[in-house]
Each structure stands twice: as C-alpha cells, then as structure tokens.
Amino acid sequence: xxxxxxxxxxxxxxxxxxxxxxxxxxxxxxxxxxxxxxxxxxxxxxxxxxxxxxxxxxxxxxxxxxxxxxxxxxxxxxxxxxxxxxxxxxxxxxxxxxxxxxxxxxxxxxxxxxxxxxxxxxxxxxxxxxxxxxxxxxxxxxxxxxxxxxxxxxxxxxxxxxxxxxxxxxxxxxxxxxxxxxxxxxxxxxxxxxxxxxxxxxxxxxxxxxxxxxxxxxxxxxxxxxxxxxxxxxxxxxxxxxxxxxxxxxxxxxxxxxxxxxxxxxxxxxxxxxxxxxxxxxxxxxxxxxxxxxxxxxxxxxxxxxxxxxxxxxxxxxxxxxxxxxxxxxxxxxxxxxxxxxxxxxxxxxxxxxxxxxxxxxxxxxxxxxxxxxxxxxxxxxxxxxxxxxxxxxxxxxxxxxxxxxxxxxxxxxxxx
Amino acid sequence: xxxxxxxxxxxxxxxxxxxxxxxxxxxxxxxxxxxxxxxxxxxxxxxxxxxxxxxxxxxxxxxxxxxxxxxxxxxxxxxxxxxxxxxxxxxxxxxxxxxxxxxxxxxxxxxxxxxxxxxxxxxxxxxxxxxxxxxxxxxxxxxxxxxxxxxxxxxxxxxxxxxxxxxxxxxxxxxxxxxxxxxxxxxxxxxxxxxxxxxxxxxxxxxxxxxxxxxxxxxxxxxxxxxxxxxxxxxxxxxxxxxxxxxxxxxxxxxxxxxxxxxxxxxxxxxxxxxxxxxxxxxxxxxxxxxxxxxxxxxxxxxxxxxxxxxxxxxxxxxxxxxxxxxxxxxxxxxxxxxxxxxxxxxxxxxxxxxxxxxxxxxxxxxxxxxxxxxxxxxxxxxxxxxxxxxxxxxxxxxxxxxxxxxxxxxxxxxxx
Numbered sequence: 092x093x094x095x096x097x098x099x100x101x102x103x104x105x106x107x108x109x110x111x112x113x114x115x116x117x118x119x120x121x122x123x124x125x126x127x128x129x130x131x132x133x134x135x136x137x138x139x140x141x142x143x144x145x146x147x148x149x150x151x152x153x154x155x156x157x158x159x160x161x162x163x164x165x166x167x168x169x170x171x172x173x174x175x176x177x178x179x180x181x182x183x184x185x186x187x188x189x190x191x192x193x194x195x196x197x198x199x200x201x202x203x204x205x206x207x208x209x210x211x212x213x214x215x216x217x218x219x220x221x222x223x224x225x226x227x228x229x230x231x232x233x234x235x236x237x238x239x240x241x242x243x244x245x246x247x248x249x250x251x252x253x254x255x256x257x258x259x260x261x262x263x264x265x266x267x268x269x270x271x272x273x274x275x276x277x278x279x280x281x282x283x284x285x286x287x288x289x290x291x292x293x294x295x296x297x298x299x300x301x302x303x304x305x306x307x308x309x310x311x312x313x314x315x316x317x318x319x320x321x322x323x324x325x326x327x328x329x330x331x332x333x334x335x336x337x338x339x340x341x342x343x344x345x346x347x348x349x350x351x352x353x354x355x356x357x358x359x360x361x362x363x364x365x366x367x368x369x370x371x372x373x374x375x376x377x378x379x380x381x382x383x384x385x386x387x388x389x390x391x392x393x394x395x396x397x398x399x400x401x402x403x404x405x406x407x408x409x410x411x412x413x414x415x416x417x418x419x420x421x422x423x424x425x426x427x428x429x430x431x432x433x434x435x436x437x438x439x440x441x442x443x444x445x446x447x448x449x450x451x452x453x454x455x456x457x458x459x460x461x462x463x464x465x466x467x468x469x470x471x472x473x474x475x476x477x478x479x480x481x482x483x484x485x486x487x488x489x490x491x492x493x494x495x496x497x498x499x500x501x502x503x504x505x506x507x508x
Numbered sequence: 509x510x511x512x513x514x515x516x517x518x519x520x521x522x523x524x525x526x527x528x529x530x531x532x533x534x535x536x537x538x539x540x541x542x543x544x545x546x547x548x549x550x551x552x553x554x555x556x557x558x559x560x561x562x563x564x565x566x567x568x569x570x571x572x573x574x575x576x577x578x579x580x581x582x583x584x585x586x587x588x589x590x591x592x593x594x595x596x597x598x599x600x601x602x603x604x605x606x607x608x609x610x611x612x613x614x615x616x617x618x619x620x621x622x623x624x625x626x627x628x629x630x631x632x633x634x635x636x637x638x639x640x641x642x643x644x645x646x647x648x649x650x651x652x653x654x655x656x657x658x659x660x661x662x663x664x665x666x667x668x669x670x671x672x673x674x675x676x677x678x679x680x681x682x683x684x685x686x687x688x689x690x691x692x693x694x695x696x697x698x699x700x701x702x703x704x705x706x707x708x709x710x711x712x713x714x715x716x717x718x719x720x721x722x723x724x725x726x727x728x729x730x731x732x733x734x735x736x737x738x739x740x741x742x743x744x745x746x747x748x749x750x751x752x753x754x755x756x757x758x759x760x761x762x763x764x765x766x767x768x769x770x771x772x773x774x775x776x777x778x779x780x781x782x783x784x785x786x787x788x789x790x791x792x793x794x795x796x797x798x799x800x801x802x803x804x805x806x807x808x809x810x811x812x813x814x815x816x817x818x819x820x821x822x823x824x825x826x827x828x829x830x831x832x833x834x835x836x837x838x839x840x841x842x843x844x845x846x847x848x849x850x851x852x853x854x855x856x857x858x859x860x861x862x863x864x865x866x867x868x869x870x871x872x873x874x875x876x877x878x879x880x881x882x883x884x885x886x887x888x889x890x891x892x893x894x895x896x897x898x899x900x901x902x903x904x905x906x907x908x909x910x911x912x913x914x915x916x917x918x919x920x921x922x923x924x925x
Contacts, residue, residue: 182785183738183793225787291743308742312788321600321895324777324800325725325868326708329768331891336778337764340757347754351746360741361753362790364783368599370642371729371798372869373779373894376600381788383741451742452789474748477790478738 096500097440097493099202105492106485108194111138112178113186122479123186127179127221127232128156128260133267135178135190136218139197140271143216146204151274154243155236156220156261159274162200164213164503170279170462172210172502174199174495175217176287176454177233181225185481187288187471187488193218195286195492199499211507212281214499219454226251227260228381229312229418234454237277238461252365282429282502283458286467286491288483290451292474300490301444302468303433306424307459308358308450309389311396312417313382315342315403319410321368321376332374333409336366339378341406349402350384350395357395358385358450387448389421420456429465436497442490451476465498467491513917514857514910516619522909523902525611529555529595530603539896540603544596544638544649545573545677550684552595552607553635556614557688560633563621568691571660572653573637573678576691579617581630581920587696587879588630589919591616591912593704593871594639594650601640602898604705604888604905610635612703612909616916628924629698631916636871643668644677645798646729646835651871654694655878669782699846699919700875703884703908705900707868709891717907718861719885720850723841724876725775725867726806728813729834730799732759732820736827738785738793749791750826753783756795758823766819767801767812774812775802775867804865806838837873846882853914859907868893882915884908 115135116125125131136158140150143160152158158178164171176192196216203210219237224230227249235241247258289295294302319335343361350359363381382399386392400414430446437444449466458464469491472482532552533542542548553575557567560577569575575595581588593609613633620627636654641647644666652658664675706712711719736752760778767776780798799816803809817831847863854861866883875881886908889899 181787181790183790223787224789225785228788230789289743290740310742321598322892323707323868323894324779325727325775325802325866326706326891326893327775329772329775334777336781337760340760340778343754343757344761355746358742358744358746360751360789360791361757362741362783362788362792363786364753364781364792364795365786366779366781368642369780369782370598370640370894371645371779372641372647372777372800373598373600374777375779375781376895378781383789385742449742451740474743475739476743477740477787478793 096202096206096208097496099206100198100489100492100496102485102489104201105194105198105489109186109190112190112194116180118183118479120479122481123180123184124182125178125180126182126226127223128257128264132179133264137267139193139218142197146201148200150271152268152271153274153276155233155246155276157233157237158218160197160200160216162203162210162214164210166211166507169212169506170281171213171215172281172499173215173217173283174285174499175219176285177222178218179221179223181223181477183479185476185478187481187483188476189222191288191483191488192286195495198492199496202496208500210503212503214503222454227257231452231454231457234457238457239277240457240460243276280462283455283462283464284467284495284498285453285455286495287453288471288476289468290471290474290476293447294445294468294470295472297445299443299445300469300487301437301442301494302447303430303444304425304466304468305430305446305448306422307452307456308385308387308448309392309420309422310383310385310452311392311419313399314415314417315380315382316413317378317407317410319376322374324372324374327374334374335378335410336375338406338408338410339380342403343380345402345406346399349398356386385450387422423456423459425459425465426463429463432498432501433465433467433494436494440493440497442494467494513619513623513625514913516623517615517906517909517913519902519906521618522611522615522906526603526607529607529611533597535600535896537896539898540597540601541599542595542597543599543643544640545674545681549596550681554684556610556635559614563618565617567688569685569688570691570693572650572663572693574650574654575635577614577617577633579620579627579631581627583628583924586629586923587698588632589698589916590632590634590700591702591916592634592636593702595635596638596640598640598642598894600896602893602895604898604900605893606639608705608900608905609703612912615909616913619913625917627920629920631920639871644674648869648871648874651874655874656694657874657877660693697879700872700879700881701884701912701915702870702872703912704870705888705893706885707888707891707893710864711862711885711887712889714862716860716862717886717904718854718859718911719864720847720861721842721883721885722847722863722865723839724869724873725802725804725865726809726837726839727800727802727869728809728836730816731832731834732797732799733830734795734824734827736793739791741789741791744791751791752795752827753792755823755825755827756797759820760797762819762823763816766815773803802867804839840873840876842876842882843880846880849915849918850882850884850911853911857910857914859911884911
C-alpha cells in the first residue's frame with residue numbers, strides 16, 4: 092500500500108494550497124509577513140483547520156498554540172505519527188519556509204484519504220507555534236513546549252518588542268480559532284518527520300530534488316545590552332561620553348573579527364540592533380543587539396560561544412555591558428534508522444537524493460528529544476531564504492512530498508501486525 | 509523704566525509654570541517626552557495660549573506651527589521684538605531645554621503687564637515648532653520657515669519614522685489649538701533674544717549664573733543608508749553575505765576613528781541607527797544611521813564633513829551605501845551690539861556673567877539670518893541635557909529672566925522717540 096500511496100499525491104492541489112497560504116500576509120515584493128501569533132498567522136491556522144474539515148480531518152490545538160489536523164488510526168491505543176513544520180514567517184519572509192512542511196504533511200493526509208488508506212496509527216499534520224522567533228525570541232516555542240523542553244509558563248510570559256506577551260497574543264488569536272477544539276499538551280509520539288526547504292545552496296548545486304537530513308547544526312543565541320548615558324551631541328565632549336552605540340558597534344566589529352574562521356564554517360550574525368533614544372542629536376544611552384552563533388561541531392560551537400562575553404566586555408569602554416545567553420543547542424544527529432527509511436523511500440520512488448546536514452534550526456530539533464525524528468529537504472533557489480525572493484521548484488516540492496507520503500505510510504503501519 | 513522692569517519678574521510664577529509644563533509629557537524618570545507635534549506638544553502650546561488669554565495677551569499661530577503670544581505695542585507701525593525658544597523635547601528629554609526660553613519670555617510679558625509698562629513695539633513670546641528634530645529631521649523647522657531659510661512645503665512634506673508627515677501631524681494638533689487664530693508667516697522683526705540652558709558645563713564650573721552667547725557652533729548632518737541582502741543566519745556563508753549591519757557598524761567605527769581630534773573639540777555622534785528586518789536570525793538587508801557633526805571652526809567643520817562619504821564608501825564591503833547631507837550650517841557670531849546689550853543689562857543688575865559660545869544649535873541661528881539676534885544662557889547641572897536628569901537651579905533661571913526682561917524692555921522702546 093505505502094509504495095502506491097505516493098501516487099495519490101496531487102501536485103496541483105499541493106501547489107494551490109501553497110499559493111493560497113502565500114496570500115495570507117503577502118508582501119508587495121512577493122514574500123510573506125506572517126509573524127507568530129499575528130492576525131495573519133491565526134488566519135493561516137484557521138485556513139488549515141478549514142481544509143481539514145472539508146475532508147473530515149479533525150483539527151485541534153494545544154495550550155502552546157500548536158495546531159494539529161488528524162487522520163484517525165484504526166488502533167487508537169498506538170501513538171500517532173506526526174509530520175509538519177510551521178506557518179509563521181520572518182517579517183520579510185518567503186513563501187515556502189515552514190508552510191511547505193505543514194502542507195506537505197497535509198497533502199499526505201489527503202492522499203491517504205484519496206487512496207482509502209486506513210492507517211493503524213493516527214497520522215497528524217502539525218503547525219508548530221512560533222518557529223521563527225522574530226517576534227517572540229527565542230523561536231521553536233511550540234515544539235519546545237510540546238516536547239517538554241521548555242515550561243509552558245515561561246513561553247507564555249515572553250514578550251515582543253511592543254510588550255505584548257505570548258499569552259496575550261494567543262488570546263488575540265482566539266476569535267479566529269475558537270471553533271477548533273482544545274487538546275492536552277504533548278503525549279506519546281511514535282515518530283516525527285519534517286519536510287522543509289533546504290535554505291542553503293547544496294541540493295540545487297548538486298541537482299538533487301531531495302535531501303535526507305543527517306542532523307541539525309548547533310546554535311547559541313545571546314542578547315547583549317550596552318548601557319551608556321544620554322548626552323547632547325553638540326555639547327558633550329568625547330572624553331565625557333558614555334556612548335552606548337559607539338561601544339556596541341565596536342563589540343559587533345570585534346566579535347566578527349574574533350569569530351571569523353578561515354574555512355567559513357562558523358556562522359556569526361547580529362540581525363537585531365536597537366538604540367535608545369534613537370535620536371540624531373542625542374548620544375545613545377542604550378543599545379541592545381542579538382547574536383546568533385552556529386557551528387556544526389558542538390565542541391567548537393561551545394568554545395566560540397565562550398568568547399562572546401569577554402570580547403563584549405573588552406570593548407565596552409566607559410559603558411556597562413551585560414551578555415545574556417538565550418539558548419544553547421548543541422548539534423544533533425537524527426537516528427540512522429529514520430534516515431535509512433527516507434533514503435530507502437526515495438530509492439524506491441526513483442527520486443535522486445543526497446545526505447546533508449541542516450545549517451538552520453528546525454522544530455525537528457525538539458521532537459528529536461522525544462521520539463525518532465527525521466527531516467526531508469527540497470532545494471531552494473540559490474539558497475536564498477528568510478527573504479521575500481525565496482523560491483522552490485514545484486517538481487521538487489512534489490518529490491519531497493512523495494517521499495514523505497511513503498515514509499509516513501510505513502511508520503503509520505509499524506507495530507500494527 | 510526698563511531697569512525697574514526686571515524687579516517685576518516673579519520667581520514663584522516662573523517656576524510654577526516650568527513645573528506645570530514639566531507635567532505635560534512627564535516621564536517616570538523625571539524628564540519629559542514632548543516630541544514635536546505630538547499630543548503633548550499641542551497640549552503645551554494650548555497651555556501657553558491659555559496663560560496668555562488670562563492676561564489679555566493674544567495668541568496666534570502660523571502655517572509652520574509656530575505659536576506667538578503678543579503684548580501689543582503703542583506704535584503698531586514698528587516691527588515687534590521677539591523672544592522665545594521651543595516647547596518640543598527629545599524622546600527622553602529634560603524639563604528645561606527649550607521650555608525655559610519660552611516661559612522666560614512669557615514671564616517678561618507678565619512683568620511688563622504687572623509694571624504697567626506700555627512698550628512702543630509689540631513684544632512677542634514665541635514657541636518655535638520642532639527645534640529638536642528627533643521626530644521630524646532636521647530640527648529647527650519652525651524658525652527656519654519663519655526666517656525664510658526653508659520652504660514651508662518642504663517642511664510640511666517631511667515624514668517621521670511612522671510615515672506621518674508634518675502636515676498630517678499639524679492637522680492632528682488642530683483640535684487642541686483650533687481656538688487660536690492664524691497669522692501670516694514671517695514678517696519684519698526688530699530683534700530676537702533667546703534664553704536657554706547652556707547644555708554644557710562651563711557656567712556651572714565658573715560659578716556664573718548668566719552667559720552671554722558669542723555665537724553658535726556649526727553643524728553638518730547626514731543620513732547614511734547601507735543596502736545589503738537578507739539571508740538566513742544559519743545557512744548563508746560569510747563569503748556570500750551582504751550584511752548591511754556589519755558594514756554599517758564598520759562605518760561608524762571608522763568614522764569615529766577618522767573624525768577623532770586630539771583636542772576633543774570636534775563632535776561626532778551617531779544617535780540613530782535602524783536595521784531591517786531587525787530579526788535575530790536574519791542577516792540585515794538594510795541599515796540606516798544618522799551623523800551629527802559639529803566644530804566651532806567652519807572651515808574645519810567643512811573639511812571633516814568632506815571625509816564622511818569616502819570613509820563610508822571605503823567600509824561598505826559587498827553592500828551599497830548612499831550618504832545624504834541633510835543640513836550644513838556654518839558657525840555664526842551674534843552681532844556685537846546685541847551681545848553688548850546683554851552684558852550691559854547683567855552688569856546693571858549686578859548679575860555675574862561670562863561670554864561663551866554655544867556648542868548646541870538653537871532657533872536663534874535662523875533668526876540671526878533675518879534680524880539682530882542674541883542668546884542668554886543659564887547653567888545646567890554637570891552639563892547634562894537631552895536627558896531626563898537635566899536640571900537647572902531656580903536662582904539661575906530667575907537671573908537669566910531678569911537680564912532678558914531688561915534687554916527686551918530696552919529693545920521694545922528703541923527708535924520710539
């Protein structure tokens with residue numbers, strides 16, 4: 092059955108759904124702005140639930156804002172198989188990052204319905220809350236809470252730049268989703284598979300429609316707060332100033348120099364940088380910036396992370412600096428057996444594939460902590476992502492979904508004999 | 509008459525008015541946030557007009573948002589004497605910057621009323637629109653338009669960070685000020701005197717309650733826009749990145765190094781710095797920052813200003829950079845005769861005084877272009893300004909107002925024989 096199921100994946104249906112989702116939060120330059128728990132994010136969740144309802148697939152949501160659409164299994168005592176990703180986007184995000192994995196999983200449920208496939212285990216398509224972390228940091232909130240890796244309350248208390256908490260933002264989404272019933276948090280999961288665009292150039296360069304992800308690169312994140320003192324731009328002497336912006340820009344430059352590796356493997360990014368009072372003729376009293384640091388080797392990553400604080404302190408000048416570590420995730424490797432399933436499915440379907448690591452973080456990181464997990468990549472053009480110009484080829488999106496269908500069907504029958 | 513007028517300055521009235529104004533836009537840390545054309549700024553203008561009405565001093569306002577309160581003169585054919593400053597503040601501003609000069613002028617009108625002093629020339633207390641330039645840049649908008657140094661339409665079209673134009677912000681203030689009649693823009697002015705806190709440490713250090721300002725330091729302002737490309741923090745290699753934030757921070761550091769002078773006379777400030785999309789895991793596609801550059805010597809200032817563009821271009825790396833010059837004001841010297849009036853008034857009143865230059869810009873810069881202008885400084889504690897901790901001593905505020913009263917009374921009788 093499972094090898095035939097992939098034939099029920101309907102490309103035009105999958106692509107039409109991707110287009111429909113791209114209209115929710117569409118930006119003038121062809122991308123999407125569908126930040127976590129915004130009205131657009133809620134509308135996307137409601138759309139997914141509505142599509143489920145059309146096919147008799149029941150939607151439910153948990154206290155962490157995760158949304159599930161379920162194809163019931165014949166044997167309710169068995170743990171379900173989950174697949175999905177996220178519907179939220181960066182402020183100037185693309186049309187595929189996250190949403191592809193959710194809609195690929197949903198397409199598999201549809202294909203199962205079309206094929207009359209009755210799985211032993213329930214199969215659920217899931218949209219995890221706030222993967223991106225651009226509005227509420229750090230990201231992957233929904234999957235972290237689901238997997239028991241972060242306490243729900245800590246997530247609910249997190250605030251965005253406007254002071255709105257996750258709890259308040261969830262409440263604001265309530266009207267759009269009130270008809271979707273609640274479910275408990277977490278629970279046993281038999282296996283999790285996430286499909287996603289690669290967000291790097293490897294698959295495209297190698298001409299491979301599908302990637303079997305070996306593991307996820309570690310990531311350490313920090314928030315650096317530089318405290319100086321406001322002063323008049325015309326009257327205050329340089330010697331008297333405690334210019335938070337001047338100190339913060341020195342830190343960024345010094346960090347970039349220190350964390351630079353000849354091989355260009357380490358990833359150091361300051362993407363957020365905010366100054367107070369942010370007025371042209373006032374010396375900045377305060378600057379706050381983010382650090383996103385990654386390396387595929389966990390020991391190297393930890394060593395690089397240890398350098399952040401001393402470098403910032405060395406460049407604080409007359410200001411005070413505090414360095415907070417927001418997250419510290421080591422690199423991980425997905426189970427061999429799960430990777431073998433993906434490779435085997437691709438081979439069976441005649442779809443060329445390549446094993447490669449993920450440089451980006453994904454919800455599968457947290458699911459990996461609670462059940463066997465795996466990821467399927469499809470190429471994205473020139474590796475451009477977190478960008479309105481993000482693009483993936485329809486044929487690749489379909490190939491990835493076919494592999495996913497085959498794998499989920501197999502997992503859903505496991506231990507059912 | 510004029511030497512007796514200063515005796516009618518009432519300290520408790522002046523200080524009570526300063527306190528009342530400090531409540532409009534008060535911040536938790538003891539400062540004010542009364543940015544140009546905000547609801548708070550409009551409320552402060554309405555308050556001034558109301559105080560005028562209580563004493564039969566007619567208020568009027570022009571198309572540039574300047575507010576005038578007038579003590580009519582006995583000879584309407586003579587050009588009026590103007591005195592004042594501004595009611596708007598920085599986002600985290602102090603309780604004296606600007607508002608002191610407006611209320612000192614208003615106190616002089618009150619003193620004239622109390623003394624039964626009937627000036628030959630009308631005397632007007634004026635609040636110039638948007639001196640600070642923190643919401644709408646560059647500042648000193650109202651005085652620039654009044655003096656014919658900037659076209660009204662260009663000012664009306666200027667937009668704040670939220671895209672709101674000056675014209676729209678003026679319209680939003682209309683309900684609060686609708687009862688104040690309109691007047692024409694500009695017109696002949698016999699003389700202008702502005703009282704202001706020093707915003708530097710000199711008077712306090714020298715123990716002088718009053719400063720006679722010799723002139724105003726020149727100031728050149730720029731906006732630098734760095735265009736890069738958004739990319740994923742985990743997947744994009746350093747060699748491929750066009751990181752606008754990394755380039756912009758390199759520019760700020762290089763500018764600080766190049767514009768540094770051993771004598772600590774040049775003033776270089778980057779006070780505003782904004783990044784897009786400003787998300788922790790997205791390489792910045794764009795960074796925009798301000799430059800405020802000052803030097804008392806106009807030729808040196810121009811030479812320093814010429815270095816801004818090449819330094820930015822040299823540090824753009826793979827990004828594009830554009831450098832816009834927003835304003836270029838040379839240093840100026842107030843007329844000897846006006847300075848002599850101030851010094852003579854202080855001597856007559858037995859108030860110690862010191863001649864000193866202004867490192868900060870003031871509306872008097874633009875009035876200087878159209879009539880004899882002068883400025884009186886009073887000390888501010890530790891030179892701290894553009895800061896919620898800004899403080900000035902009551903005795904000094906009163907001393908400055910007494911000198912102002914004497915000078916305005918003399919100017920108001922000039923050529924009246």
